[in-house]
Amino acid sequence: MSTELLxxxxxxxxxxxxxxxxxxxxxFAAGELTSIIGPNGAGxxxxxxxxxxxxxxxxxxxxxxxxxxxxxxQHRFVHRGIxxxxxxxxxxxxxxVHENVRVAAQAMSVSYDIWRRRADxxxxxxxxxxxxxxxxLIGKRGEQAKFLAHGQQRALEIAIALxxxxxxxxxxxxxxxxxxxxxxxxxxxxxxxxxxxxxxLVEHKMKMVLGLSQRVLVLHHGRLxxxxxxxxxxxxxxxxxxxxxxxxxxx
Amino acid sequence: xxxxxxxxxxxLPQAQRVMAAIADHRVLVSLVALALLPWLLPSKALxxxxxxxxVVVMGYNLLFGYTGLLSFGHAAFFGTGAYLTGIAIGRFGxxxxxxxxxxxxxxxxxxxxxxxxxxxxxxIYFSMVTLALAQLVYYVALQASxxxxxxxxxxxxxxxxxxxxxLQINFLDPVNKYYVLMAFAALAIWAQSRILNSPFGAVxxxxxxxxxxxxxxxxxxxxxxxxxxxxxxAISAIGGCMSALHLSIVPLDILHYQTSGMIVMMVLLxxxxxxxxxxxxxxxxxxxxxxxxxxxxxxxxxxxxxxxGFVLFLPKGIWGTLLDLLPAARERR
Numbered sequence: 277m278s279t280e281l282l283x284x285x286x287x288x289x290x291x292x293x294x295x296x297x298x299x300x301x302x303x304f305a306a307g308e309l310t311s312i313i314g315p316n317g318a319g320x321x322x323x324x325x326x327x328x329x330x331x332x333x334x335x336x337x338x339x340x341x342x343x344x345x346x347x348x349x350q351h352r353f354v355h356r357g358i359x360x361x362x363x364x365x366x367x368x369x370x371x372x373v374h375e376n377v378r379v380a381a382q383a384m385s386v387s388y389d390i391w392r393r394r395a396d397x398x399x400x401x402x403x404x405x406x407x408x409x410x411x412x413l414i415g416k417r418g419e420q421a422k423f424l425a426h427g428q429q430r431a432l433e434i435a436i437a438l439x440x441x442x443x444x445x446x447x448x449x450x451x452x453x454x455x456x457x458x459x460x461x462x463x464x465x466x467x468x469x470x471x472x473x474x475x476x477l478v479e480h481k482m483k484m485v486l487g488l489s490q491r492v493l494v495l496h497h498g499r500l501x502x503x504x505x506x507x508x509x510x511x512x513x514x515x516x517x518x519x520x521x522x523x524x525x526x527x
Numbered sequence: 528x529x530x531x532x533x534x535x536x537x538x539l540p541q542a543q544r545v546m547a548a549i550a551d552h553r554v555l556v557s558l559v560a561l562a563l564l565p566w567l568l569p570s571k572a573l574x575x576x577x578x579x580x581x582v583v584v585m586g587y588n589l590l591f592g593y594t595g596l597l598s599f600g601h602a603a604f605f606g607t608g609a610y611l612t613g614i615a616i617g618r619f620g621x622x623x624x625x626x627x628x629x630x631x632x633x634x635x636x637x638x639x640x641x642x643x644x645x646x647x648x649x650x651i652y653f654s655m656v657t658l659a660l661a662q663l664v665y666y667v668a669l670q671a672s673x674x675x676x677x678x679x680x681x682x683x684x685x686x687x688x689x690x691x692x693x694l695q696i697n698f699l700d701p702v703n704k705y706y707v708l709m710a711f712a713a714l715a716i717w718a719q720s721r722i723l724n725s726p727f728g729a730v731x732x733x734x735x736x737x738x739x740x741x742x743x744x745x746x747x748x749x750x751x752x753x754x755x756x757x758x759x760x761a762i763s764a765i766g767g768c769m770s771a772l773h774l775s776i777v778p779l780d781i782l783h784y785q786t787s788g789m790i791v792m793m794v795l796l797x798x799x800x801x802x803x804x805x806x807x808x809x810x811x812x813x814x815x816x817x818x819x820x821x822x823x824x825x826x827x828x829x830x831x832x833x834x835x836g837f838v839l840f841l842p843k844g845i846w847g848t849l850l851d852l853l854p855a856a857r858e859r860r
Contacts, residue, residue, distance in 0.1 A: 328743070354745030366743070368736035379733045383745035386726040388754060394726045440745060 281306040281444055281474050282327065282358075287336035289322050289498075296322040297498045300336070306443070309470040311477040311485040313509075314495035315518060320478045321363065321448065323495065327476065328360040328446050329353035340444070354383065359442035361433045363449045363478070369422035373413055376421050376432055377404035381439040407439040411465060427458030431465065444474045451481055463488060486510060494518075546853045553802045554720045558713055561806070562706075568810075571701035573817055577810045578708055579769045582715045584793045584805035586762030589719060591791070592799030593728070594755050595735035596646075597654045600661025601790050603641065604760040606782035607634040607664065608767025610681055613777045614674060617684030627711070627768045631761055637664070638760025639753070646752040658784060665782040681777040698772075708769045715765045720802070722758060731755050763790075792834050798844030807845050 283303040289296045297319045304310055314320050325331040326338065329350035338345040340356055348356075368376045381400045386392070408414045411431040416424060421432060430450055437445060450466065451459045463484055469475055470488075479485045485492060486506040494502040494509060496518050502509055509515050549556050561581075565574040587601045608630050615626035645656040668675045675681050689696050689707055696703050722728050730751050733741045742748045771777050780786060789812070797808025815833065819826035841848050 330743075349747070350742050351745050351747050354743065360743055362739075362743070366737060366740045368733055368740060370736055371732065375729070379729045380744040382726050382729065387730055387746055387751070388727055390722050390725040390727045390758075392726060393724050394729050395724070397726065436740070436744065 279306050280304070281341060283339045284323075284327070285337045285339075287323070287326060287333045287338065289319075289326060289331065290334045295498055297326070297333075300495075300500050302493060302500060302503060304444070304474065304476060306474050308490050309466070309475045309477065309488060310491040310493065311479055311489040312493045312495060313479065313482070313485055314501070317497075318495040319498040320495055322498075324360075324446060324448055324476075324478050328358060330360075351383075354440055354442070357441075357443035358446065359437040359440050359444070360446035361430075361437050361448055361450060363452055365426070365429045365433060367421050367429055367432055367436065369420075371421055372417065373408065373419050373421050373424065373432060374401070374404055374417040377407050377435050377439050380404075380436040381407075384440055403439055404435075407435040410438060410468070411435040412461070425458075427454050427461065430454065430458075430462065434465065434469070438469070442473065444476065445469060446476045448478045449480065450477070451479065451484065459484065543853045546850070550802070554716055557716050557803065557806065558709075561709055561712060564810075565702065565705050568814070569817070571705055573813060575701070575705055575708060575773050576813050577806065578705065578712050579766050579773065580790075580793060580809035580813060581766075581806035582712050582769065583763045583766030584790055584797070584809050585715060585719055586759050586764075586766065587790050588794050588799060588801075588805045589722065589731075589762065590755060590759035591794060592801070592804070593723065593735060594731040594752065596752065596756070597791075598645070598657040598756075598759075599654045599784065599787050599791065600641065600645075600657030600659075601759075601763050602782050602784065602786035603661035603664040604634045604638055604763040605767045605770070605786065605790070606668065606777070607637050608764030609771040609777040609781055610668060610675055610767075612768045612771035613681040613684050616686065616771075617681070618674070623686050623689060623772060627765075627772075630768050630771075631764045634764030634767065635757050635761040638757045638764075642753045642756030642760070646749055646756060658787070661782070661787060662784060665779070665784070668779060668782050675777075675779070678779050680779050681771075682775075684771075685775045686772050704773065708773060711765055711769050715762050719762060723802070727751075727754070792830075794844075795842075796834065796837055796844055798847030798850075801844070801846040801850065804844050804846040811845065 280303045285301050287300040288298045300323060312320050312323065322331065326333050329345065329348060329352070340358060345353065345356065368379065371379070378400055381403045382397065386397065405414060405417065408417055411434055413428060413431055413435060416428065421429065424432060434447065434450065451462050454462060459481065466475065466488060477489065486509070489506055492504065492506055492509040493500060494515050501518065502512050502515050561578060564577060565571050568574045583605045590596050590598055611630035611633050612626045615621045615629055616623060641657065641660045644660065645653055648656050669677055686698050688698050696707060698704050698707065730746055734748055734751055738748055770781065793808035793812045794805055795808065796811050797806065798804030812830065815830050816826055819829045837844065843851060
């Protein structure tokens with residue numbers, strides 16, 4: 277039986293009078309690849325931002341490995357073992373590919389050190405290279421990040437998230453803006469990542485989501501509409517009505 | 528890149544190598560250049576001013592150039608360093624070697640206070656909060672005239688000699704004075720280089736590049752900004768201490784927002800985000816002031832026009848533009 281890694285209990289979020297999320301109760305087991313889907317405005321990003329500490333919930337509690345996360349700033353989430361990527365590519369554009377990942381690696385250990393030379397921290401550099409190897413970017417380590425192709429920048433962002441060795445990796449639309457070839461490469465990367473850690477994915481490409489995920493959550497109007505295995509979701513009439521019917525041709 | 532003539536082509540890699548070597552030995556190069564400065568400029572007084580403002584602007588560059596936080600209030604730390612050095616010597620009779628560390632420590636505490644408030648804001652609000660708080664310091668100095676001399680400035684303290692390990696150095700001699708003050712500059716330059724080379728130096732670059740991503744990597748961005756604000760204030764305060772020792776008076780204007788504006792201009796002229804930019808900017812600004820003010824009392828018009836030209840056509844400043852022309856050196860900026 278798999279152990280519970282993250283649990284959300286009655287999570288809700290209001291923006292003024294607008295209710296973006298309401299009463300979401302769900303738990304995520306270690307080692308599972310789960311996708312969150314839903315039409316635009318369903319509350320996916322809001323939920324994702326709450327799970328990664330970017331937003332605080334208005335109601336409900338969040339527990340990671342049994343410990344409460346409510347009230348912690350976002351950077352503490354990373355130190356607890358939750359790391360994320362963003363829907364819009366979010367890297368350090370003027371830094372080299374290697375430095376992008378190396379600076380993320382050092383956040384876990386030597387953030388405020390002004391006495392040592394960063395060049396002497398060989399172990400961090402090796403960890404950065406290992407993360408770059410994992411996403412297939414080691415050959416680009418010396419290039420400036422802003423000059424990478426879009427798909428490579430997305431992979432770099434995953435390497436940045438990966439280098440902190442998170443137990444839970446949150447990926448917000450990792451194939452956004454990618455063509456079929458780049459998407460194929462990204463799917464292969466996601467499959468490799470999911471072999472070793474818990475992955476939570478927000479995606480719009482339905483064929484990809486249903487083919488890749490072990491579990492799918494469907495949000496609609498800020499509520500949890502369905503939660504199950506891909507086959508169950510595919511045949512769920514409510515899901516077909518609100519989402520899948522609109523998505524034919526994706527992926 | 529435009530094609531090079533056959534004669535010029537081999538020269539470019541060599542120039543790049545030279546620039547890269549300069550960048551790799553930036554502390555040593557800075558010290559050699561500063562050691563030669565009194566003999567290259569028309570007066571020793573001008574060289575001392577370049578030295579002092581270079582340190583102040585270098586401290587400011589840590590915040591503005593490397594971290595991307597545009598403060599309009601750095602005169603507060605420059606001035607506080609100067610005032611407290613003068614008060615410690617003149618009123619409490621402390622020797623200079625005790626007064627200077629005390630002044631730097633107190634200025635760093637002030638930077639912690641101002642930084643705690645200002646780093647909670649972003650963009651133009653950050654700039655305005657630093658400006659407002661620095662003006663608050665100005666008005667405190669204006670009102671507390673029994674301590675600061677008010678609008679007449681702080682007077683009544685003179686350092687006429689310094690005792691270095693038993694060696695009495697006549698501080699009234701301009702050459703002696705320059706090289707004693709250069710020891711303070713050397714300390715500031717070494718500290719700045721150390722910070723930039725450290726893991727924390729990588730963090731502040733990351734914050735400048737993408738604050739949201741830095742936070743998502745696990746950095747406490749607000750705390751990092753506060754630390755860099757304090758370090759920046761401390762280095763600028765060293766310049767203030769040097770100014771007090773040099774002039775034996777502290778004019779009230781040192782705390783005025785015009786001084787903060789001058790610091791911003793100097794860093795933009797020399798090149799923000801570059802190690803040598805602050806000293807180059809300070810030198811260019813002060814030389815321009817020195818030369819143009821001989822011809823017209825309205826020297827600010829000429830300097831202002833040149834500054835506008837830089838902002839429009841050379842936004843990376845003198846050293847930044849030079850680095851762009853020589854890409855190999857850019858990596859080591």
